[in-house]
Amino acid sequence: MRLKxxxxxxxxxxxxxxxxxxxxxxxxxxxWILEPxxxxxxxxxxxxxxxxxxxxxFLLFLMCGKIPLLWFTKSxxxxxxxxxxxxGLIAQLDVPKTLFPYITLQEALYKQWAVFLVLFGMVILxxxxxxxxxLWLLPLIIVQYLFIAVCTLIGALLVSYVRDIRMLIQxxxxxxxxxxGVFWDINLIKNEALKQALLIWNPMVYLIDAYRxxxxxxxxxxxxxxxxxxxxxxxxxxxxxxxYRLESKRIAARIVAS
Amino acid sequence: xxxxxxxxxAQNVSLTYKTRTGWLKKFQHQALSRISFELKRxxxxxxxxxxxxxxSTLLRILAGIVPPTSGRVICPNGIRRSLLTLGLxxxxxxxxxxxxxxxAMLQGHxxxxxxxxxxxxxxxxxxxxFFERPLFTYSSGMRARLGFSTALYSGIDILxxxxxxxxxxxxxxxxxxxxxxxxxxxxxxxxFVSHMPGQMAALCNHVIWLQDGHVKLAGPVAEVSQQYExxxxxxx
Numbered sequence: 001m002r003l004k005x006x007x008x009x010x011x012x013x014x015x016x017x018x019x020x021x022x023x024x025x026x027x028x029x030x031x032w033i034l035e036p037x038x039x040x041x042x043x044x045x046x047x048x049x050x051x052x053x054x055x056x057x058f059l060l061f062l063m064c065g066k067i068p069l070l071w072f073t074k075s076x077x078x079x080x081x082x083x084x085x086x087x088g089l090i091a092q093l094d095v096p097k098t099l100f101p102y103i104t105l106q107e108a109l110y111k112q113w114a115v116f117l118v119l120f121g122m123v124i125l126x127x128x129x130x131x132x133x134x135l136w137l138l139p140l141i142i143v144q145y146l147f148i149a150v151c152t153l154i155g156a157l158l159v160s161y162v163r164d165i166r167m168l169i170q171x172x173x174x175x176x177x178x179x180x181g182v183f184w185d186i187n188l189i190k191n192e193a194l195k196q197a198l199l200i201w202n203p204m205v206y207l208i209d210a211y212r213x214x215x216x217x218x219x220x221x222x223x224x225x226x227x228x229x230x231x232x233x234x235x236x237x238x239x240x241x242x243x244y245r246l247e248s249k250r251i252a253a254r255i256v257a258s
Numbered sequence: 259x260x261x262x263x264x265x266x267x268a269q270n271v272s273l274t275y276k277t278r279t280g281w282l283k284k285f286q287h288q289a290l291s292r293i294s295f296e297l298k299r300x301x302x303x304x305x306x307x308x309x310x311x312x313x314s315t316l317l318r319i320l321a322g323i324v325p326p327t328s329g330r331v332i333c334p335n336g337i338r339r340s341l342l343t344l345g346l347x348x349x350x351x352x353x354x355x356x357x358x359x360x361x362a363m364l365q366g367h368x369x370x371x372x373x374x375x376x377x378x379x380x381x382x383x384x385x386x387x388f389f390e391r392p393l394f395t396y397s398s399g400m401r402a403r404l405g406f407s408t409a410l411y412s413g414i415d416i417l418x419x420x421x422x423x424x425x426x427x428x429x430x431x432x433x434x435x436x437x438x439x440x441x442x443x444x445x446x447x448x449x450f451v452s453h454m455p456g457q458m459a460a461l462c463n464h465v466i467w468l469q470d471g472h473v474k475l476a477g478p479v480a481e482v483s484q485q486y487e488x489x490x491x492x493x494x
Contacts, residue, residue, distance in 0.1 A: 020351040253324040
């Protein structure tokens with residue numbers, strides 16, 4: 001399959017999927033905006049009304065972490081199932097197996113634009129007007145996509161071996177919720193060694209702090225860290241693609257026999 | 259014919275399934291055992307066998323989807339082979355048009371190519387306005403018509419077909435048969451899988467009879483069909 005064809009197929013499959021999903025709901029595409037708004041409202045109720053922790057912009061702080069993380073968890077959770085879920089197609093078609101994880105990733109990406117718009121709207125409501133610095137969000141989003149793609153490809157491959165791993169992945173994304181700095185600020189951690197370890201080993205910690213840096217503090221994040229992260233993610237992604245190519249027929253055989 | 263006309267070779271193809279049935283419990287099943295044959299350009303090969311004889315599994319291996327446990331399938335570079343599958347990747351909540359587009363693209367057409375074929379598919383499927391409606395409003399016959407019409411538009415060297423002809427009502431069946439005959443004329447190679455010798459006689463010239471994963475008999479279609487039917491009658 002040629003590269004252009006691969007991208008066309010990923011794009012059209014994702015758009016059709018979203019269209020099909022929207023066609024079943026009364027409010028259809030409106031849910032793309034409504035869902036994140038409802039999320040914000042739930043968090044507002046819990047953290048501002050019930051728990052009221054004193055920090056004036058705590059809700060904004062939370063959402064700048066929660067929304068990027070939500071993109072990660074949703075993509076990885078659904079993408080990890082993508083190979084076993086497409087058993088019917090895989091049994092009948094000799095296509096690159098990366099196709100299926102990428103379709104779910106693309107679906108999540110298309111939805112994420114709406115969610116980011118809600119986030120940006122919220123940032124502006126809190127009095128932070130857009131500056132040129134916001135352009136630095138683009139590399140962040142791209143690197144986060146790479147990170148999500150690496151995790152999803154690994155997840156989907158592992159689930160094709162042992163389906164039980166799905167459960168572990170779900171637990172893993174909950175673990176990520178608490179260790180990625182959605183509820184706490186990495187810059188307030190006193191233990192320097194722990195702080196560095198978190199930043200290095202959990203890319204979401206760095207990414208979330210970088211989003212906040214642009215959107216709340218209006219400062220540029222550590223670009224060297226981003227460059228290093230890009231390199232590592234690109235290398236991992238290339239490795240995964242090689243592995244998928246090598247394993248393509250064995251993946252099909254396993255899924256057909258399961 | 260020279261060797262260069264051989265477009266698909268199976269050499270001692272065997273397949274063993276290992277299925278996990280419980281914690282550390284495995285079930286092993288020899289689905290295919292040492293199957294060998296050659297397919298030349300323009301050949302129409304039938305694979306005949308009862309349910310569970312391994313014919314669909316063999317087709318999947320020949321299509322290059324799964325690897326055999328041992329043995330080899332050799333297909334020269336540039337030869338395109340594909341399973342003709344009815345309703346490949348169809349989704350209930352999308353319209354006939356969208357499904358046809360998706361399916362054609364999955365079979366290797368570019369977006370532009372697939373779109374160019376949509377009016378032909380619509381015309382051939384005789385679905386009329388239903389072409390624009392979601393699939394869950396279709397009857398099973400309409401679904402089969404859409405599936406067949408979509409699958410037919412794929413330009414490939416070796417067609418692999420799994421008992422696909424019994425679709426739709428009588429009128430459509432005739433159209434389907436004619437369209438297939440037209441497509442199969444000349445250089446188009448075919449591997450057709452069925453448990454019915456009748457269908458086989460209409461499409462194939464050479465037949466392999468599979469039983470429990472072994473080649474029971476191979477030869478001209480009339481001869482193999484006759485023995486196969488004989489066995490059907492003799493069975494209690």
